[in-house]
Amino acid sequence: MPPRLRLNALRTTQPRTTHYVCNQCRHASLATTPSAPIEQHSLPAAATAVIARHPPTQPPSYKPPEFRKSQLHRQYQSTLRSSPLILLFQHNNLKATEWSGIRRELTTALHKVDDDLAKSGAGDAGVKVGNGVKLQIVQTGIFASALKVVEFWDPSFAGTTSAQDTTPTPAQALGAKHGLSNDAYLAAKKHAKTQKHGLEPLLSGPLALLTFPDVSPQHLKAALSILSPGLDFPAPKRRVNPGYHAKPVQDGLQKLMLLGARVDGKVFDTQGARWVGSIDGGLGGLRAQLVAMLSGIGAGVTSTLEAAGRSLYFAVEGRRGMLEEEEKAASGLKEGEQKEESPSASSN
Amino acid sequence: MITKYITAVSTAFSPFNARSGKTVRNFLALLPPNARSKMAIDVKMFGQREAEKPASLSLTFKDGKEMAMDLEKMKLKDIQTEVDRHSRTLRRVEELSG
Numbered sequence: 001m002p003p004r005l006r007l008n009a010l011r012t013t014q015p016r017t018t019h020y021v022c023n024q025c026r027h028a029s030l031a032t033t034p035s036a037p038i039e040q041h042s043l044p045a046a047a048t049a050v051i052a053r054h055p056p057t058q059p060p061s062y063k064p065p066e067f068r069k070s071q072l073h074r075q076y077q078s079t080l081r082s083s084p085l086i087l088l089f090q091h092n093n094l095k096a097t098e099w100s101g102i103r104r105e106l107t108t109a110l111h112k113v114d115d116d117l118a119k120s121g122a123g124d125a126g127v128k129v130g131n132g133v134k135l136q137i138v139q140t141g142i143f144a145s146a147l148k149v150v151e152f153w154d155p156s157f158a159g160t161t162s163a164q165d166t167t168p169t170p171a172q173a174l175g176a177k178h179g180l181s182n183d184a185y186l187a188a189k190k191h192a193k194t195q196k197h198g199l200e201p202l203l204s205g206p207l208a209l210l211t212f213p214d215v216s217p218q219h220l221k222a223a224l225s226i227l228s229p230g231l232d233f234p235a236p237k238r239r240v241n242p243g244y245h246a247k248p249v250q251d252g253l254q255k256l257m258l259l260g261a262r263v264d265g266k267v268f269d270t271q272g273a274r275w276v277g278s279i280d281g282g283l284g285g286l287r288a289q290l291v292a293m294l295s296g297i298g299a300g301v302t303s304t305l306e307a308a309g310r311s312l313y314f315a316v317e318g319r320r321g322m323l324e325e326e327e328k329a330a331s332g333l334k335e336g337e338q339k340e341e342s343p344s345a346s347s348n
Numbered sequence: 349m350i351t352k353y354i355t356a357v358s359t360a361f362s363p364f365n366a367r368s369g370k371t372v373r374n375f376l377a378l379l380p381p382n383a384r385s386k387m388a389i390d391v392k393m394f395g396q397r398e399a400e401k402p403a404s405l406s407l408t409f410k411d412g413k414e415m416a417m418d419l420e421k422m423k424l425k426d427i428q429t430e431v432d433r434h435s436r437t438l439r440r441v442e443e444l445s446g
Contacts, residue, residue: 092376
């Protein structure tokens with residue numbers, strides 16, 4: 001017998017994919033994604049080409065997002081993108097008391113710099129860079145991976161839609177524009193074979209980062225005088241800062257080694273980091289020097305161009321003055337002669 | 349690695365030299381937390397430009413033996429083996445002497 005229901009006549013929807021989804025998974029995103037057939041009835045075909053099978057707050061990632069390493073990866077990516085100045089240290093078995101002592105000394109020194117800047121008015125109004133500075137231990141392997149993604153993967157948001165147009169492109173709908181996605185991982189892996197970001201040799205062994213929210217040479221100077229003092233950045237004296245010379249802090253500082261720095265995406269070694277710290281007056285001072293130098297160049301050019309005309313003017317003026325003097329002298333002589341003649345005439 | 353019988357460590361390296369830098373740094377990371385009080389550790393770091401300069405690592409033991417490691421040929425594992433070998437002899441001597 002022929003079937004009672006003519007399925008061909010009833011089929012007005014697109015054929016569903018044969019991908020089997022278990023009951024749990026099917027209902028996991030029930031709150032956010034409506035069921036397929038209803039959507040396909042009402043909206044045009046283009047918009048329903050991709051249906052998100054994940055919650056918008058948890059797009060698919062290369063590694064499971066519930067792993068600690070995935071969350072650390074995200075945190076490190078965020079740190080790398082938001083800190084223009086990062087110092088890399090190696091920490092060799094520092095104890096907890098040593099860490100807390102070092103962090104205490106560091107925060108005191110940075111707050112002092114903030115207060116000095118606020119008093120002198122040189123810093124940006126109210127922005128306290130010292131509050132955002134953090135000394136943290138990082139998992140080297142995950143940090144290396146995060147650095148690769150930040151350096152070599154570029155989420156081009158140029159094709160992003162405007163507010164009105166809400167039709168999701170397939171990539172967006174599948175959540176491919178975040179740093180944990182498959183795309184990011186593959187792009188980073190591919191480019192890492194050919195390009196280098198310069199920090200590769202440093203990423204081995206126990207690593208600690210000192211991150212600054214802004215490139216501020218004054219704060220860097222204070223941090224280096226605490227963490228890696230030298231002749232150019234002297235450590236605070238015992239009388240001024242006795243806490244700095246306590247045993248835990250000193251022991252801990254001996255075990256911290258400054259390896260290098262990453263400033264605005266560029267890699268510097270220890271010397272380079274110290275050079276950045278020795279810039280007088282901070283970035284504001286550097287900009288002022290640049291402006292003075294540029295305006296100095298302008299003044300020099302104009303004065304050189306004017307010099308020919310100016311010297312000519314002075315020469316002409318000088319000559320005119322000389323001529324006038326000569327005239328005066330000549331007319332004075334003539335008057336004197338006339339006066340002599342007339343009294344002599346009158347006397348005769 | 350048995351570090352009990354080391355009295356002095358002296359190194360010079362550039363962290364930007366992938367081979368020797370990593371070896372020396374990982375060796376320094378193997379020293380125990382209280383090591384600094386018991387042994388003299390001298391670290392000299394070269395810059396990025398001197399990355400190709402030959403690195404050096406030399407250790408002094410309790411019995412006065414000085415061991416200079418050839419970082420071109422030795423990896424961290426080899427260095428550990430050398431140190432352990434000598435330290436074990438010192439340990440045996442110490443145990444026997446009571």
